[in-house]
Amino acid sequence: MRRHLFLTVLAIFLLFLGACSSGSDKETAGKKESTGDWKPEGPIEIVAPAGAGGGWDTTARMTAQVLNEEGMIKENIGVVNKSGGGGAVGWAYVAGFEGNPHKLFVSSPPIVLIPLNGQSEYGHEDFTPLSNLIADYAAFAVREDAKWDNLNELFEDMKKDPESITVVGASAPGSMDHIQFVQIAKAAGVDIKKIKYVSDQEGGALTQLLNGSVDVYSTGVAETVEQVKAGKIKVLGVTSEERLEGEVLEDFPTAIEQGIDETFINWRGFFGPADMDPAAVDFYEKKFKELSDSDAFAEIRDQFGWDEMYLNNEEYKQFLNEQKKDIKSLLDELGISAN
Amino acid sequence: MGSIDGIVTGFQTAFSMEGILFVMIGVLVGTFIGMLPGLGPISAIAVMIPVTFGMDPTSALIMMAGVYYGAVFGGSTSSILLNAPGISGTVATAFDGYPMAQQGKAGKALAIAAIASFTGGTVSVIMLMLLAPALSSIAVSFGPPAYFALMVLGLTAISSLSEGSTIKALISAVVGFMVVTIGIDAQTGTQRFTFGNPNLLEGLDFLVIALGLFALAEVCTLVLNRKDTSVKNAHKIGSIKLSKKDLHEMKGPITRQSLLGFILGVLPGAGATIASFIAYISEKRLSKNPEEFGKGSIKGLAAPETANNAATSGAFVPLLSLGIPGSGTTAVLLGAFLVLGVQPGPLLMTDRPEIFWGIIASMYIGNIFLLILNLPLIPYIAKILKIPRPLLISLVIMFSMIGVYAISFNTFDLYMLLLFGVIGFLMRLFSFPAPPFILAFILGGMLEQSFRQSLTISNGSLSIFITNPISLMLLLLALLSFIIPLLRQLWLRKARKTN
Amino acid sequence: MFKNINQRVSVVLLIIACVYLFLSYQIPPYAYTEVEADVVPKTLGWLLVLLSVFLFFSKDTETNEQKARRSISGSEIGVLIAVFGFILVYILFLEKVGFMIMTALFIFFCSWFLGYKKYFTNMTVSIVFSISMYFMFVKLLRISLPQGILPF
Numbered sequence: 005m006r007r008h009l010f011l012t013v014l015a016i017f018l019l020f021l022g023a024c025s026s027g028s029d030k031e032t033a034g035k036k037e038s039t040g041d042w043k044p045e046g047p048i049e050i051v052a053p054a055g056a057g058g059g060w061d062t063t064a065r066m067t068a069q070v071l072n073e074e075g076m077i078k079e080n081i082g083v084v085n086k087s088g089g090g091g092a093v094g095w096a097y098v099a100g101f102e103g104n105p106h107k108l109f110v111s112s113p114p115i116v117l118i119p120l121n122g123q124s125e126y127g128h129e130d131f132t133p134l135s136n137l138i139a140d141y142a143a144f145a146v147r148e149d150a151k152w153d154n155l156n157e158l159f160e161d162m163k164k165d166p167e168s169i170t171v172v173g174a175s176a177p178g179s180m181d182h183i184q185f186v187q188i189a190k191a192a193g194v195d196i197k198k199i200k201y202v203s204d205q206e207g208g209a210l211t212q213l214l215n216g217s218v219d220v221y222s223t224g225v226a227e228t229v230e231q232v233k234a235g236k237i238k239v240l241g242v243t244s245e246e247r248l249e250g251e252v253l254e255d256f257p258t259a260i261e262q263g264i265d266e267t268f269i270n271w272r273g274f275f276g277p278a279d280m281d282p283a284a285v286d287f288y289e290k291k292f293k294e295l296s297d298s299d300a301f302a303e304i305r306d307q308f309g310w311d312e313m314y315l316n317n318e319e320y321k322q323f324l325n326e327q328k329k330d331i332k333s334l335l336d337e338l339g340i341s342a343n
Numbered sequence: 344m345g346s347i348d349g350i351v352t353g354f355q356t357a358f359s360m361e362g363i364l365f366v367m368i369g370v371l372v373g374t375f376i377g378m379l380p381g382l383g384p385i386s387a388i389a390v391m392i393p394v395t396f397g398m399d400p401t402s403a404l405i406m407m408a409g410v411y412y413g414a415v416f417g418g419s420t421s422s423i424l425l426n427a428p429g430i431s432g433t434v435a436t437a438f439d440g441y442p443m444a445q446q447g448k449a450g451k452a453l454a455i456a457a458i459a460s461f462t463g464g465t466v467s468v469i470m471l472m473l474l475a476p477a478l479s480s481i482a483v484s485f486g487p488p489a490y491f492a493l494m495v496l497g498l499t500a501i502s503s504l505s506e507g508s509t510i511k512a513l514i515s516a517v518v519g520f521m522v523v524t525i526g527i528d529a530q531t532g533t534q535r536f537t538f539g540n541p542n543l544l545e546g547l548d549f550l551v552i553a554l555g556l557f558a559l560a561e562v563c564t565l566v567l568n569r570k571d572t573s574v575k576n577a578h579k580i581g582s583i584k585l586s587k588k589d590l591h592e593m594k595g596p597i598t599r600q601s602l603l604g605f606i607l608g609v610l611p612g613a614g615a616t617i618a619s620f621i622a623y624i625s626e627k628r629l630s631k632n633p634e635e636f637g638k639g640s641i642k643g644l645a646a647p648e649t650a651n652n653a654a655t656s657g658a659f660v661p662l663l664s665l666g667i668p669g670s671g672t673t674a675v676l677l678g679a680f681l682v683l684g685v686q687p688g689p690l691l692m693t694d695r696p697e698i699f700w701g702i703i704a705s706m707y708i709g710n711i712f713l714l715i716l717n718l719p720l721i722p723y724i725a726k727i728l729k730i731p732r733p734l735l736i737s738l739v740i741m742f743s744m745i746g747v748y749a750i751s752f753n754t755f756d757l758y759m760l761l762l763f764g765v766i767g768f769l770m771r772l773f774s775f776p777a778p779p780f781i782l783a784f785i786l787g788g789m790l791e792q793s794f795r796q797s798l799t800i801s802n803g804s805l806s807i808f809i810t811n812p813i814s815l816m817l818l819l820l821a822l823l824s825f826i827i828p829l830l831r832q833l834w835l836r837k838a839r840k841t842n
Numbered sequence: 843m844f845k846n847i848n849q850r851v852s853v854v855l856l857i858i859a860c861v862y863l864f865l866s867y868q869i870p871p872y873a874y875t876e877v878e879a880d881v882v883p884k885t886l887g888w889l890l891v892l893l894s895v896f897l898f899f900s901k902d903t904e905t906n907e908q909k910a911r912r913s914i915s916g917s918e919i920g921v922l923i924a925v926f927g928f929i930l931v932y933i934l935f936l937e938k939v940g941f942m943i944m945t946a947l948f949i950f951f952c953s954w955f956l957g958y959k960k961y962f963t964n965m966t967v968s969i970v971f972s973i974s975m976y977f978m979f980v981k982l983l984r985i986s987l988p989q990g991i992l993p994f
Contacts, residue, residue, distance in 0.1 A: 065635075086751065087753070088541055088542055088751065089526070089527075089541035089542070089543055089544035089545060090544065090545075091544065092541040092544060093541045093544075093753075096541055121532055121533075121534075123464045123527065123534065123544060146930070170799065175529070176527060176530070176532035177530070177531055177532045178532040179532065197873070197874070200802075200874075202795075202796045202800065202802070203529065203796075203872070204529075204792075204796065205529050205792075206611075206789065206792075209613055211483050211485075212486060212487070212796075214483045214665075215483045215484055215485070216486070217486030217487055217796075217800060230666055230686055230688050231666070233686070233688075233690065234666075234688055234690050236689065306970065312767075334735050338874070339534070339873050340872065340874075372927065379978075379988070380864075393957050412864045458904040507905070509898055509901070510897050513893055514855060514890065514893045514894070514897065517886055517890050518858075518890070520886055521862055521887075522888070523881070524882060525885050530875055531872035531874075531875050531878070533869055533870060533879040534873055535879060535880075536862075536865055536883075548862065563922055563925075566918075566921060566922055566925055566956065567914060567918055567921075567922070569956055570957070590903060639843065680901070703924050731953075731958060732956070733952075733953040733956035733957050733958035734949070734952070734953045734958055734967060736956060737949040737953045737956075737968075738927060738949065738971065739953040739954060740925075740948070741945055741971070741975075742950070743935075744932070745979075748936075749979070751986075753907070754933050754937060757933040757936070758933060761926065761929055761930065762931070764926075768922075772911055773847070783922075791882045794877070794882075795875065795877040796878070798876040798877050799875060799876050801876075803877075829957060841866075
């Protein structure tokens with residue numbers, strides 16, 4: 005919970021700092037001419053398709069700050085919040101600026117998940133993926149006194165008696181907290197149709213785990229640290245490729261080392277509207293690479309516990325298509341895919 | 344009792360020059376922002392976070408806590424003077440506070456609210472100090488079945504919120520419940536009644552409903568009565584002095600609701616709101632003259648004001664001792680802790696006793712400041728009512744607009760506000776009471792979700808509501824509060840016949 | 843046939859209930875839940891049907907005070923509609939023209955329309971209110987409001 009909230013707060017702070025300046029950057033629509041060398045012709049707007057706080061907003065503000073402060077992009081970069089519909093309102097807003105190279109937005113797995121759930125008419129195919137920057141991971145926690153000590157014991161019991169085990173997460177079925185658990189469970193051979201999942205969006209998921217109403221908590225790694233330190237819960241597995249670094253974090257076993265060959269990445273990167281000038285795509289690709297390699301951004305990654313995961317335009321597109329295929333097959337098997 | 348050392352350290356921290364200074368700044372800023380339209384404790388805490396950078400964590404957190412309860416304290420003003428509740432915890436305050444102000448007793452109403460808030464706040468700080476460690480287990484003891492039962496108990500209030508016709512009150516509540524089903528369903532991710540409009544996916548915000556049904560509907564009435572000279576009283580502010588009789592009348596509700604409000608505040612979830620509604624109806628049931636409620640009753644104003652402030656202190660129990668934020672507001676407050684490098688949680692009390700106990704001890708001072716600060720200001724604040732009618736109407740409309748726009752920066756919400764203003768006015772014309780609507784809107788969402796969470800956990804067996812002792816107890820209470828008034832009515836009818 | 847006011851209202855409610863129920867029955871099923879997403883809406887819809895039927899046959903008559911609330915003259919209804927029209931115009935142009943100008947215009951014209959004749963006071967209040975609100979939110983609290991066509 006700690007990092008998450010830290011992000012929230014930092015983001016709120018930055019929002020207020022940014023609020024004064026962002027008012028002035030009215031749209032200066034870029035002309036669409038493909039010269040080999042492209043440069044921004046006015047202020048750039050990064051849309052965070054969520055309210056102040058949370059991962060998207062923070063990533064957007066941190067990125068804008070470093071790009072400007074380190075002088076990688078001279079033009080003023082403003083962050084605009086367009087919240088609603090789990091991102092759908094923000095995506096619809098950006099989709100209206102087809103070809104405009106001065107409107108970017110930040111996104112993560114929901115841009116794959118939400119269209120598949122039928123809650124947004126725009127998906128990643130309707131935008132130009134520029135670069136991915138960071139990765140974050142999921143963790144599955146149980147009460148300290150629970151009878152399971154690793155993922156395999158838990159999944160064995162889920163195979164034997166699926167009705168007796170309830171999983172809780174903060175998002176609706178078909179979104180992140182649900183899918184990340186389903187994906188790992190499926191790799192372990194659990195019948196995913198029998199998984200009992202409840203969603204608690206009022207922030208009570210952890211409470212439900214602690215008071216014994218539910219058995220497993222599917223969440224982000226950062227949310228578990230403090231309760232593990234206090235000896236209230238234990239983390240059975242995280243979804244990263246290798247063990248994470250840092251106090252407490254390094255003790256969390258990965259699913260892979262427990263013989264479950266599956267990962268789940270909460271990636272975060274930047275997109276532009278459809279039909280962007282290829283020269284502009286080149287420009288952003290280079291700048292984001294420069295950003296990703298910079299010391300200033302490395303510091304921010306450490307501070308928030310994010311991993312580095314740079315993908316350029318081509319790699320990103322491919323990665324997203326694979327993600328979509330994987331998740332769609334999961335949703336199809338569950339029978340909750342919308343298309 | 345190793346915590347006695349801690350308490351002593353806490354008092355030393357809070358009563359130092361620095362401690363006192365920052366409590367003062369905190370509550371001052373908090374009340375001020377709380378009085379602004381549409382800005383509640385969340386905004387108050389959020390705007391103060393940047394100020395705390397680089398400050399000593401203890402002083403900073405003492406200040407932030409002050410901002411929080413200060414904003415709750417100040418929030419009742421717009422409810423009482425303009426019938427425009429800014430946060431859900433002050434909806435019930437408007438039921439009797441606004442009529443009282445309309446009768447030319449605005450000064451008295453604000454004074455009662457201030458004293459009730461002060462007492463509720465102080466009593467619950469005492470309990471917080473004595474019981475925080477022990478109560479932390481209660482905070483997590485409520486699972487979905489218990490929440491379901493609590494919501495049911497809250498909904499039994501509907502019948503007492505009616506003005507005459509019970510059927511109309513029930514209809515109003517059902518429609519309010521219907522409105523809250525709009526949006527993505529949390530348990531299945533299905534869209535309900537969104538018509539494919541992305542603006543509706545997350546449902547309608549509380550402020551849109553509350554300001555529409557209360558403030559804008561009131562504006563309509565004000566427009567119609569703008570030339571009516573018989574309502575001249577509404578311009579009067581009256582004395583802020585309370586008579587002995589007034590104080591005597593407040594004593595009961597304040598004592599009871601301080602305790603009840605605190606206990607309900609400890610529960611993560613809709614603490615302050617549920618506390619204020621339950622306070623209102625329980626006092627109405629206990630009262631010898633229930634017909635006075637809704638028409639400017641002192642008890643009806645004192646009860647919810649005590650309870651929502653008591654609940655605010657109660658909310659510090661899960662936050663400080665477990666690191667669990669029970670509401671959106673405490674989540675932002677938790678963020679304020681983290682910025683300063685303090686992690687609230689089970690280890691806070693032993694690792695950083697000066698912070699844990701310092702915050703609690705500072706609340707005594709904070710509440711006293713709030714009272715000293717607010718009482719002399721009342722005559723000035725109440726002058727709002729002296730503004731000529733046409734101008735006041737325009738200003739109330741603008742206040743509501745700003746409040747709603749500041750939630751999402753989306754004009755769609757403003758159209759919805761207008762729509763609910765019309766609905767609220769029509770409801771008045773046809774004598775459908777608005778309080779059951781808003782109550783069902785607040786509780787309905789949690790009622791449905793906890794009901795379905797419970798049944799998923801129990802694999803569809805309804806017995807989960809009876810086997811869980813807390814839920815069983817609350818359901819029985821709900822049943823009693825439903826049956827007793829019925830029996831009383833029957834009894835009265837019988838008595839009348841035999842006479 | 844619907845002489846009683848309760849009966850007329852209940853017919854309107856019945857129509858609302860039917861539309862709501864119709865939409866409730868369109869909610870798609872979901873395979874993994876004990877209680878479907880449409881259970882609560884359906885219950886609410888039928889409950890409203892039942893309650894409006896009760897209202898139709900209910901005997902409770904209105905008090906005179908309640909009846910008096912509805913005796914509004916045609917011109918007063920016109921005034922109300924005009925005020926709502928002002929609000930609509932305000933919302934339509936808020937983001938294009940900006941908060942300060944729209945708010946000042948709204949307060950001035952709405953108050954004037956409702957019979958406030960002190961032009962000078964009215965103008966002062968509307969300008970001072972909108973400017974002070976804007977600066978308090980934007981500069982002091984750092985909450986951005988639409989700036990519109992003004993350069994600050």
